[in-house]
Amino acid sequence: MIKEQIEKTIIQTYMEKFPVSKELHKKLINYIPGGATRSLSYFKPYPLHIDYAKGAYVYTHEGHKLLDVTNAYGAIVHGHGDDDIVKAVQKGIVKGSQYSSPSDGQYKLAKLLCERVPGFDRIRFLNSGTEATMFALRTARAYTGKNKILKMSGGFHGTHDCVAASTKKNIITAGIPQGMTQDMLEVPFNDFNQLEKTVKENADQLAAVIMEPFLGAGGVVLPESGYLEHVRKITQDYNVLLIFDEIFSFRVDLGGCQKLFNVIPDLTTVGKVIGGGLPIGVFGGKKEIMNIYCHENTDKPLYHSGTFNGYETVMQAGFAALSKYDENKIAYINKLGNKFQKGLLKSFKTNNLNIQSNQIGSLLNLHFVNKPITTPEQVLESVDKLHTLMHLSLLNKGVFNIPRGLFILSTAITEQEINFLVNKIDETLKELLPLIKEKYNYLMAS
Ligand SMILES: Cc1ncc(COP(=O)(O)O)c(C=O)c1O
Known part of the structure; x- marks a missing residue:
């Protein structure tokens, strides 16, 4: 019951916030199967369409500005339009x-x-x-x-x-x-x-x-x-x-x-x-x-x-x-990654959650798994439903992120934007807490 409510609200908000994407998706599927020429770009109810990007942000056709933590799945490291x-x-x-x-x-x-x-x-x-x-x-x-x-x-x-x-x-x-x-x-x-x-x-x-x-x-x-x-x-x-x-x-x-x-x-x-x-x-x-x-x-x-x-x-x-992308820039972006990790771990703790965040430098993956992750098998245990909802909910909150909980930073991101990112993830976890307690209670710290 709780699950249905939370899911419905998140999807409805997404559809209200990104109506132009829906229209563009409907046009595109006439020419590209599924409306995405890259399997990973597709998600339900329909993929987000970006109008343009600059620095740390992407801008949608609806006029929304989203912090980009996909960075073209790692291809972009200095932000857009450097x-x-x-x-x-x-x-x-x-x-x-x-x-x-x-x-x-x-x-x-x-x-x-x-x-x-x-x-x-x-x-x-x-x-x-x-x-x-x-x-x-x-x-x-x-x-x-x-x-x-x-x-x-x-x-x-x-x-x-x-x-x-x-x-x-x-x-x-x-x-x-x-x-x-x-x-x-x-x-x-x-x-x-x-x-x-x-x-x-x-x-x-x-x-x-x-x-x-x-x-x-x-x-x-x-x-x-x-x-x-x-x-x-x-x-x-x-x-x-x-x-x-x-x-x-x-x-x-x-x-x-x-x-x-x-x-x-x-x-x-x-x-x-x-x-x-x-x-x-x-x-x-x-x-x-x-x-x-x-x-x-x-x-x-x-x-x-x-x-x-x-x-x-x-x-x-x-x-x-x-x-x-010299030693200074690498030190900077890796420091951002460490700050992000620290903020997330704090959020997990305050929300009484026993979930994981694996991080190295500017790359971080959040996992809905209750033990530290060292093997590929453990990654598969992460809860798909929670990833899906977190992804949509973060889009609703102004964060352009990768559906499976992977976050990729760029040097265009500032410490303030890391604070924003951590806050938005924290808000999302709070939003998902009733569902986690109901369906995935093993993810709560005892
Ligand atoms: C480790 C690794 N190898 C190979 C590839 C494939 O690269 P491309 O998508 O440019 O073909 C990727 C892409 O994500 C990757 O992460």
Whole structure:
């Protein structure tokens, strides 16, 4: 009964507040199935349509200003329409957006990345994170002559066939040929023994282990002490390559998580922030491995091409974004993340709630689970209904957020805005409390 009341009020408020989105959605579904060209953008009763964005805010067609804590799922780190990035894009476009030849922008961004990321001796550009992990796997297979790949359950590496199967609880694997995944092995993140056992048993055929240093899309689950070092040692012992997918995690440190944890993989993928909010992907690693693409090293280099690879305007935007994402900015945004975490934990306590918030730097995931989260299985226990209602309720309160409780900050956000964010989440939790007490009482602290 309480559930129905709360749900009804939240949905009704959303529909009253965002009527133009409904109209636009109705028009769009005539051309795009579901009215969203990205599965994650869809939610019920209908997705929010944004008119424009600037700095820390997005603005809806109804004229509402919402604090953006989605930041394009992590692709934007300096807020929207950052002056330096806009200038770089404008300057780049005027000079011709793409030449299909090596360019100054490629040199500048490649040099910066290789100087910063310990695992990068050589890199190659492509257009998305999905492409980056696809090529990292192909590189590992080509270099080692082995076929199998081991990934972590709960890990996310994009949408290409090899990695798309069985990464999430709701994943639909129809359309992925069985043969695609027969060479994929999976162990739970943070499970020391299973990793060691599986690598040992498959070493002859295992080309690589691919993993995020912490589960990003999978709930911001951090590695247990010594886990990354363990994976590094086991892969080295059994002559298996280690790939860090840092597409999400890169932003936590100047050289990504590998620098933060001082564990250096053989191959690395990055994307998102390094394109300054424009589409990009990068894979790279040790010189001797990446040389399989080098025309000056072999008569038959591995083929890697793409119409938009190294797109000059993206390179200039990425260089502008990354140049100013320096130690000071990273310290600032990570401090914001810590303040956010502190505020949330206080709110949980004052509301007598035993729920979780996993945070590293500017990334935070709230979980409706009553024990600290260290495994991907625990993430799946979080209550979908509460996430759905919290998401809509926060939109109603002026916070543009990701439905599953993931919050991503930008350097355009101030401490005052973190206070606002914490207050709005606190208000939402208070709104949901009667429902939690009625249906999910195990989430209340005793
Ligand atoms: C760790 C990780 N790898 C790969 C991807 C896929 O990147 P893209 O969406 O650019 O294809 C993502 C996207 O969220 C990601 O977080």
